[in-house]
Amino acid sequence: MISLRRSGLLAVTLPSLLLLAACGSDQSADQTTTTTASAPADSASTKSVAMPTSASFGKTTDGTEVQLFTLTNANGVKASITNYGGTLTSLLVPDKDGKMGDVILGFDNVSGYQSPEFVKAGPYFGALIGRYGNRIKGGKFTLEGKAYTLAKNNGPNSLHGGLKGFDKVVWQAEPGSSADGQSLKLTYVSKDGEEGYPGTLTVAVVYTLTADNALKIDYTATTDKATVVNLTNHAYFNLNHGAGKDVLNHEVTLPADRYTVVDATLIPTGELKPVKGTPFDFTTPHAIGERIGQVPGGYDHNWVLNTATGEHAAATVYDPATGRTLEVTTDQPGIQFYTGNFLDGTLKGKGGTVYGKHAGFCLETQHFPDSPNQPKFPSTELKPGETYHSVSTYKFGVRK
Ligand code: GLA
Numbered sequence: 001m002i003s004l005r006r007s008g009l010l011a012v013t014l015p016s017l018l019l020l021a022a023c024g025s026d027q028s029a030d031q032t033t034t035t036t037a038s039a040p041a042d043s044a045s046t047k048s049v050a051m052p053t054s055a056s057f058g059k060t061t062d063g064t065e066v067q068l069f070t071l072t073n074a075n076g077v078k079a080s081i082t083n084y085g086g087t088l089t090s091l092l093v094p095d096k097d098g099k100m101g102d103v104i105l106g107f108d109n110v111s112g113y114q115s116p117e118f119v120k121a122g123p124y125f126g127a128l129i130g131r132y133g134n135r136i137k138g139g140k141f142t143l144e145g146k147a148y149t150l151a152k153n154n155g156p157n158s159l160h161g162g163l164k165g166f167d168k169v170v171w172q173a174e175p176g177s178s179a180d181g182q183s184l185k186l187t188y189v190s191k192d193g194e195e196g197y198p199g200t201l202t203v204a205v206v207y208t209l210t211a212d213n214a215l216k217i218d219y220t221a222t223t224d225k226a227t228v229v230n231l232t233n234h235a236y237f238n239l240n241h242g243a244g245k246d247v248l249n250h251e252v253t254l255p256a257d258r259y260t261v262v263d264a265t266l267i268p269t270g271e272l273k274p275v276k277g278t279p280f281d282f283t284t285p286h287a288i289g290e291r292i293g294q295v296p297g298g299y300d301h302n303w304v305l306n307t308a309t310g311e312h313a314a315a316t317v318y319d320p321a322t323g324r325t326l327e328v329t330t331d332q333p334g335i336q337f338y339t340g341n342f343l344d345g346t347l348k349g350k351g352g353t354v355y356g357k358h359a360g361f362c363l364e365t366q367h368f369p370d371s372p373n374q375p376k377f378p379s380t381e382l383k384p385g386e387t388y389h390s391v392s393t394y395k396f397g398v399r400k
Pocket of ligand 1: 121122123124134159266300336338342362364
């Protein structure tokens with residue numbers, strides 16, 4: 001079973017526990033000022049490390065106040081995440097001249113993420129996705145002989161966890177800081193039967209901004225009944241976001257010799273097709289726009305990464321206009337490369353930026369779509385006593 005490791009939980013929670021012990025009760029989710037904390041006792045560094053800052057991100061439609069946490073590193077890179085949907089709302093990284101710029105599509109406050117237009121369009125900007133990232137055919141699967149019916153929210157299928165997935169819930173937040181960098185731990189308990197899924201699922205996601213300009217996302221989950229889990233993040237990147245242009249000039253590399261062929265509703269047929277000689281071949285760098293016209297609707301497919309387990313390369317992106325680069329690594333067997341095909345200019349984001357077709361691209365590290373109905377795909381099953389553990393890293397750089 002790929003990526004379901006029993007040992008993962010300890011590795012993730014121990015630093016957080018040590019941090020909590022070191023910081024006492026100062027780590028409330030609603031702190032509004034910058035505070036400092038001692039590094040955990042087991043870290044190599046003994047000097048004080050600044051904590052992430054937090055500020056109000058507004059009130060949800062049901063009146064819950066949510067926060068925006070900003071993680072900063074010594075290079076001035078800043079990642080902002082709200083506990084509404086665990087959403088990455090902005091990421092400031094340098095370009096080739098050292099100029100900082102935001103590379104994430106999103107909104108200035110929680111109302112943007114809850115507006116009827118946004119919810120109807122369903123682009124999931126920056127959100128944590130679960131319990132099952134991507135599609136499940138007909139919203140149905142059978143596990144240990146029992147049939148389950150899920151909420152359908154994408155034509156005949158269930159997409160990204162259903163009607164109210166992990167992107168639309170308020171997570172418990174715990175800012176932290178260690179020798180690895182500033183972090184934000186988000187936890188959520190998904191009830192047995194939520195959106196049709198069996199088992200109470202306890203999820204923890206830790207975002208860490210590292211000294212080398214990487215945003216690391218560490219996911220763990222445990223269950224009290226057999227269930228299926230496929231967690232990811234739905235950030236839309238545009239390495240030249242400020243320019244208000246599309247991403248068709250960005251050059252992408254995907255170390256994947258095959259992709260999962262899909263039907264008209266984007267459900268895999270089961271075939272893993274070689275990319276060679278097709279517009280899906282990104283084994284060498286290609287501009288997104290170079291062959292997108294040959295792919296009806298645009299790219300919205302799962303690539304089968306050549307390496308399936310252990311930390312491995314998942315994608316590289318280069319924007320010639322700014323010199324910015326993005327390198328994605330993961331321990332997952334697949335990656336959904338989606339080119340914002342459904343964006344149509346009706347959504348206005350941060351600073352009034354209009355999000356038209358191909359305004360951003362997503363690199364959703366994942367198990368393959370519809371795995372619960374595809375016995376030959378790597379399993380997404382999680383049983384009581386096991387710990388789901390997965391890590392993906394988005395690292396930024398520049399090419400001069
Ligand atoms: C994923 C899906 C797409 C689309 C987006 C959100 O990438 O594969 O089809 O639903 O999420 O718009």
